[in-house]
Amino acid sequence: MALDSKIPEGPIADKWTNYKNNINLVNPANKRNIDVIVVGTGLAGGSASATLAELGYNVKAFCFQDSPRRAHSIAAQGGINAAKNYQGDGDSTYRLFYDTVKGGDYRSREANVYRLAEVSANIIDQCVAQGVPFAREYGGYLDNRSFGGVLVSRTFYAAGQTGQQLLLGAYSAMNRQIGRGKIKMYNRHEMLDVVVVDGKARGIITRNLITGEIERHSAHAVVLGTGGYGNVFFLSTNAMGSNVTAAWKAHKRGAYFANPCYTQIHPTCIPVSGDHQSKLTLMSESLRNDGRIWVPKRKEDVEAIRSGKLKPKELKEEDRDYYLERRYPAFGNLVPRDVASRAAKERCDAGFGVNATGEAVFLDFASAIQRYGKEQALIHHLDVNDAALVKKLGQEVVKNKYGNLFQMYEKIVDQDPYNTPMMIYPAVHYTMGGIWVDYNLMTTVPGLYCIGEANFSDHGANRLGASALMQGLADGYFVLPYTIGDYLSNDIRTGPISTDSKEFEEAEKGVRDQINHLINNKGTHTVDHFHKKLGKIMWNKVGMARNVQGLTEAIKEIKELRAEFWKDVKVPGTNEEFNDELAKAGRVADYLELGELFAKDALHREESCGGHFREDAVELDGEQKGEAKRDDENFAYVAAWEYKGEPSDAVLHKEDLEFKDIELKQRSYK
C-alpha cells in the first residue's frame, strides 16, 4: 500500500483553515448514535475523550491506571510552548513552526507541524479557561520561560509541574463528561488487541486488570493515545506501566510503525545509582535556563572529585570545562536535547564523568544564585557585597523557580543541590517515532487513529522541550475532533457495532491464547529478568551512539532473547485475578518485538539525525567537525514499517518529506 499523507493543498498557512472549511460534519443528532473508543487518558487521550464527548459522541475511555489522572503526562515538568508572543520577543506561528522543524532535524512533516504551531495559542486559552493555574507575573499576566533550541521565551509553565496541571485540566474536562454520562470510563483496563471488521477498526479487546476478565468493546472508530515506548530500554523516565502494547497490537493489525529508532535521550536526569534501579528520574530541562553544565578540565581533578578528596564547588573556575558553552557559544547550555546528551556522553566517554560510575556531569546553580541574589539585593536596597546575604536571596529565587525539583533531587541523591552542583546524566525520555498517521491522524487502518506521543508525526528526529504537551493537547482538543468527524460522517447510518462477529471472536481468542501460554509456561526466569536484559542490549547497542556492528548484534540478540522469553518466562498466579506479573509479561513480549524493529530501523538509516546518531555519519572536518551528519539526499523520508510476521520481515514504506517552506540546512547551534 502506498502511503498517502493526505496533506491538503494550498499555502501552508491556509491548509488547516481550508481543510476545516471543506470537511464533512456530523449533525448533533447523529453524533448520539456514534461510539468512539479512546485508549489512554493522558494529555492526548484525555483531551480527545472530553472534546469528543462535548461534541456529542458516546465515548468509551480506557486506561490501565486506577484513574485517568495518573497517566504519565502528569510527570512532565517544564512547560508547554505556544506562539503567543506575550513577551514581544519576535515569536510567531511561523517561528514556532520553524523552530520545531529545525529542532526535529528536518525529519517531520511540514504541514502537521505548521498546524501544531497554529493551534498552540488556542491551547493556552483553553487551559486558562479550565482553571489551569499557570505561573503569573506580579501584574497578573502569564509568565514565560525559555527552553532549549529556541531564541524566544514562549514556554508557559506551572512551577515544575506543568504536565500535572494540564493533565488535571483535561481530567476535569473528562470528569464533567463522565458525570453527564457521555464518557464511560474504564479504569484498570488494558487494551490487548484492535478488532478490524471489513477493513475498518471497529473495536478493541481488553483485560480487566482487577478480575482478569477479557472484554469486547465495539465502536465506530478507535483512537490510541497510549504514549511512547521508552521502556523498551527498561530504564527510562517513563512510568513503570508505560508500554507499547496498544500501539504494537495496532501495528500487528496493519498500522505502519514509523521511525521507531527516533528516541530522545534527555540530558538532565539523575544518574543511575545501582543494579536495583527500577526507573530514572528526570530533572526538567528548564533547569538549563539557570544551571551551567561542566566537568573538570583535568583528569586528576576528576579523580579527586570521584574519590571525595575534592569538593566540586572548591574547583576553581579556570579548571572547569563548561563544554556546552565552549562548543556552542550561540545557544550555550540551551542547545537542544540530543546535542546536550551527546556532548555529555562525549565528555564521560573521554573519562571526565564525575561520579563513581563515570557517568555523570555537573549542573551548577552557583552563578545563577549569585546573579539572582545580587538582583534581589539591589531591588530591596540591601548590601550587594554581603556574600552570605546575596547567597541567601539568590537561593530563595532559585527555590521559587525550581523548589520541587531541588527537593526531589535531594530526596533521591541525598545531597543538597543549593550547596553543591547536581549530578546529571542522559536517560531515555521520549520516543519521536510511533504509529504512522496521515494529516488526519489516521493510521493505515481506516478508523484507527493515533494521537500524542504514540504517533510519529510532529517532532521529526528530535523533540524540542515543552513541545510534547503542546502536541498531546493540540491533537486531542483541536485536531482529532475535526478530522475524526470527517471520517465518521460516513458512519451515521451504520448503527451499533456488534461484538458477536467472527472478528471479535478471533481477536479475543488470540488474546486468551497468549495469556494462557504465559500463565502455563512455568519457566525459570521472571519477566523483569528478560526486560532488564533487553534494556541492556538496547542501551549498549541501540542507545546514544549506534553503529552497524552493534545494531546487527542487537537484532540477533533480541531475537534470541525473544525466543528464550517464550520458552522460559515464569508468570505466577492465574488470569482470573489481579496479576501484575501477567500484565508485565504481555508488555515485555511486545517490547521484545519492537526492540528488534527499532534496531532494524536504526540500522537502515545510514545518517545521523536528531536523536539517531550513527558513528559512521559524522562531519569529518570544518567548523562542525564531530557533529552529526544528516543525509538529506538519501534519507529525507519517514520510514514506515509494515508488519509481516517477524520484525525482521517488516517491509519498509517511505513517505518522502518535502520542505517547501523551510530551507533544508545543517542544524547549527554554534
Added chain:
Amino acid sequence: MNLTLKIWRQKNAKDKGGLVDYKVNDVSPDMSFLEMLDVLNEDLINKDEEPVAFDHDCREGICGMCSLYINGEAHGPDRGVTTCQLHMRMFKDGDTIYIEPFRAAAFPVIKDLIVDRTSFDRIQHAGGFISVNTSGNTIDANAIPINKHDADTAFDAATCIGCGACVASCKNSSAMLFVSAKVSQFALLPQGKIEATDRVLNMVKQMDDEGFGNCTNTGACEVECPKGISLENIARMNREYLKASLKG
C-alpha cells in the same frame, strides 16, 4: 541492611487477609522503598510464592498511584514524599517494618496493598471542573489578569496528586483535604467563581455519600500530605460551603 517486613496479604476484596512476615536481605540504602519491594517480589516469584501486589506507576512522586501505610504512617516516616520517593536510608539495619494498605471504608482493598480509590474520581465527577467546552474561541488567556498571590495559592492547592494519604492518615478517614484542594483551586480563580456554589455543595455531598468520615481538624492530613497541601484549604472550603448553603 537486613529487614523484617510485616506485610498485609489479602487475596481479593472478599478475603479476610492478615499480616505475613518476610525477610529481605542486602537492602541498599540508595534503594527506594518500592525497589526494595521489587527485590522481595523477585525473590518470592523465584521461590514459587505469590508476589505482593502494590500500586505504583511513575515512581517520581507525581502520579499519586503509590500508597502504603508504612510503620503507621502514610507514605512512611519521611515528609513531603510519596512511597516511591521514600528511600531505604530512612531505615536502619534490623528494623521491622509494617506495611499495610491505606485503610478507609471508602477505599476497599482490591488485593494485598492495593485499594480502590475511585471514590475520589466520583467526587471529581460531581463538580471538580469548570464547565467550558473546547472551542479554540475562548477569550485570550491574558484577558483576565489574576493576582499573583491568588494564582500561586490556587496552584499550591492544585498540586494535590490524589493519592489518598490524607484519608489514610486521618483518624476519621475524612477526605476533606482532598476535596478542599480542588474546591480551593477553583474558588481562588475568577473562572471558577461562576460555578462555586454548585461545585462545593455537590462535591461535599458526594464525599459524604462515599462514606468518608467527618473532619475533626487533627491536622494529620496536612502533615502526611506528600505535596504539603495546607489546612487553610479546608477552612476555605468550610467558608465556601457555608456561603453556598446560605445561598441555597
Added chain:
Amino acid sequence: MSGILNSSIGRKFAMALSALFLMIFLLQHFAINLMSVFSADTFNEVSHFMGTNWLIQFVMQPILMFGVLFHFIMGFVLEIRNRKARHISYAKNNGAANSTWMSRNMIYSGLFILIFLIIHFLDFWFPEINTKYIIGDMSGMHDGEFRYFHELQEKFVPIWRVALYCIGFVFLALHLLHGFNSAFQSVGANNKYTKGLKGFGKAYAILIPLGFIVIALFHHFNH
C-alpha cells in the same frame, strides 16, 4: 440552609458554634468565680442576680443547657460516624507523628468533662434548683446573709472534691487545647488574617482552666 446538619461540614460547623458559645460561657463563669477570690460581697450580689434574673434563668439558662447537650450528643454522633468510616484499623498506627494527643482523643477528654459536669451539677446546680423552684425560696438568704459565698466555701473543704475539680479542669484544658482552634478552623477562620489566633487559643486553653483550679485551691486553703 435546610438539611445542613445532614452534611459533614454542616455538622462540624454546628459543633464549632456550640463550642464557641460554651467557650464564651466559660469565660463568664470564670469571671464570676474570680470575684469570689477578691470580694465575697460582690460574688454574692452577682450570684443572686444571675440566679434570679428571669432573662438569665428562663432564656439564657435553657440555651446553655441546649448548647451543652447538643455539643455532647453531636460529639458522640460524630465519633460513631467516624469510626464507621474505617472498618479495619491499622495494625500499627503512629498517630503521634502527625497530630497531637489532644486532637486524637477529644472524645475521651470530652467524656471526662461530662463526668465532671454531672458531679458539678449534683454539687451546685441541683441544690440551687431545689432551693429556688421546688422549695420556692427565691431570697438567696441563709441566716440573714447571702448564702452563695458560704456554700461555695463549704464545697471546697473536702480534699477529694478539690482534687476531682483539678482533674476535671486538666481535661478541660486538654480539650480546649485542640478545641479552641479547631472551632475556628471549622467555621472557616484560618487564613492570613487569623495568624495570632493560634497563640491566643493556647493561652485561653491553659489559663482559664488553670484559673478555675487556682480558685478552687484558694477556697480550700482559705477556709
